[in-house]
């Protein structure tokens with residue numbers, strides 16, 4: 312029987328087989344192969360005739376695996392941020408984009424709470440990412456702005472919702488699922504003392520047969536230790552890749568090398584200076600992680 316792992320908890324895998332969910336264990340064989348099933352995996356399962364429990368027999372090869380959180384077969388990440396309440400953290404957004412690029416997961420940037428933002432601020436943000444080619448959608452769960460367009464982007468895909476706490480991810484998921492999300496969330500979350508929901512497990516929400524949403528806990532920083540070397544980072548900037556062949560040195564890191572086209576583009580305003588500064592900071596952080 313074929314299915315999809317939608318949740319994993321304490322060695323039990325919740326496998327969606329279409330009309331219902333079967334709780335499964337992984338075969339010992341996977342451990343020997345050092346292969347661990349993850350949420351998002353398409354699997355074959357078998358129901359044991361002796362005890363009626365399910366066993367994962369086969370994990371189909373993965374299209375990709377997102378690094379944080381670990382989820383496979385992700386079609387896209389929706390990075391939700393707000394410009395106001397809370398203010399946007401572009402460094403964090405850039406780190407997140409790099410993580411998605413490294414995981415080979417497509418990205419859509421969603422700026423929520425659009426009702427609180429002046430047009431000017433939106434233009435500044437669009438300028439920051441213009442050269443990179445990332446798509447940005449402005450939404451508001453208060454006015455419903457662009458919710459239909461966003462839904463079109465999500466149809467038929469598996470989308471991971473990520474973003475800092477308080478940007479309106481839950482509100483957005485409720486709007487998109489016409490309230491079905493909230494009742495679902497009630498089952499898997501617990502209220503903390505401050506009365507806030509906290510997502511405890513990584514769990515795929517099935518909107519329909521081929522549309523899945525995955526909420527992730529709000530993050531305030533991203534551990535960059537998934538990078539093996541600082542020299543791989545530059546390859547994950549779309550606006551660098553298009554231009555780096557014109558740098559004088561073909562192993563140019565776009566830092567202090569002479570004849571660097573990237574720095575020239577920054578000076579000419581064709582690549583955002585702030586985004587370039589964040590590249591320098593990320594490079595340094597990964598370099599110092601490597602040393603210690």
Ligand SMILES: Nc1nc2c(ncn2[C@@H]2O[C@H](COP(=O)(O)OP(=O)(O)OP(=O)(O)O)[C@@H](O)[C@H]2O)c(=O)[nH]1
Pocket residue numbers: 423424425426427450451452453454475476477478479480481482483507508528529
């Ligand atoms: N003005 C405005 N407020 C919004 C919008 N979307 C959400 N909010 C408010 O922002 C606050 C946070 O919304 P949540 O949906 O809980 O945010 P979240 O990202 O899920 O937060 P965590 O659960 O902490 O990760 C709430 O008070 C919402 O009412 C919006 O589009 N505009």
Ligand SMILES: [Zn+2]
Pocket residue numbers: 555558559563564565566568570571572573574
């Ligand atoms: Zn260069």
